Amino acid sequence: NAGVMQNPRHLVRRRGQEARLRCSPMKGHSHVYWYRQLPEEGLKFMVYLQKENIIDESGMPKERFSAEFPKEGPSILRIQQVVRGDSAAYFCASSDILQGEQYFGPGTRLTVT
Amino acid sequence: AQSVAQPEDQVNVAEGNPLTVKCTYSVSGNPYLFWYVQYPNRGLQFLLKYITGDNLVKGSYGFEAEFNKSQTSFHLKKPSALVSDSALYFCAVRDLRNFNKFYFGSGTKLNVKP
Numbered sequence: 001n002a003g004v005m006q007n008p009r010h011l012v013r014r015r016g017q018e019a020r021l022r023c024s025p026m027k028g029h030s031h032v033y034w035y036r037q038l039p040e041e042g043l044k045f046m047v048y049l050q051k052e053n054i055i056d057e058s059g060m061p062k063e064r065f066s067a068e069f070p071k072e073g074p075s076i077l078r079i080q081q082v083v084r085g086d087s088a089a090y091f092c093a094s095s096d097i098l099q100g101e102q103y104f105g106p107g108t109r110l111t112v113t
Numbered sequence: 114a115q116s117v118a119q120p121e122d123q124v125n126v127a128e129g130n131p132l133t134v135k136c137t138y139s140v141s142g143n144p145y146l147f148w149y150v151q152y153p154n155r156g157l158q159f160l161l162k163y164i165t166g167d168n169l170v171k172g173s174y175g176f177e178a179e180f181n182k183s184q185t186s187f188h189l190k191k192p193s194a195l196v197s198d199s200a201l202y203f204c205a206v207r208d209l210r211n212f213n214k215f216y217f218g219s220g221t222k223l224n225v226k227p
Contacts, residue, residue: 042219091156100145100164102215104156
């Protein structure tokens with residue numbers, strides 16, 4: 001059973017470009033969460049999604065950031081017009097409501113130059 | 114408000130000594146509680162969880178945690194620390210009454226010295 005997959009693992013973007021981060025949850029998991037982590041800091045919750053639904057986006061900036069989890073395919077975190085402050089590690093996690101725990105992907109490290 | 118607190122930014126312990134990483138929570142209803150470990154440049158790895166039953170939960174790598182309802186705590190413990198246990202540890206709670214949201218603590222850096 002493959003774990004949570006994220007790609008790309010590393011992403012470099014120039015200021016003003018768009019960044020697309022992908023997350024494939026574990027097989028059978030229907031809940032996806034996105035987090036941001038700055039170096040030597042904790043996890044900051046961004047958004048919680050179920051298939052075709054955003055359940056909670058209270059941690060996501062109102063502008064430039066969006067997330068989706070379509071019926072088919074991976075979840076996408078999209079950052080438009082990136083700025084240097086967006087540089088961070090972005091982690092995706094998935095869970096099965098029956099099991100309870102979240103399983104994390106390896107993260108995407110975004111660098112904005 | 115629902116939250117998770119890890120009062121110590123850093124814990125230092127000598128190899129072979131017991132270790133404790135503290136966590137307290139505040140959530141309505143019966144919580145699901147978790148511990149995760151993060152090694153440098155890696156994602157979080159699940160260590161153990163408490164859902165119901167025995168208050169002492171055993172997990173991966175020899176770690177265990179004790180659920181204390183009256184103190185609303187879920188401290189992580191290990192009888193004998195290893196240098197390889199040095200990492201960042203996160204406590205988390207899942208609120209089943211609030212859309213299954215997860216709340217993570219700020220993390221505790223564990224340093225085990227030889």
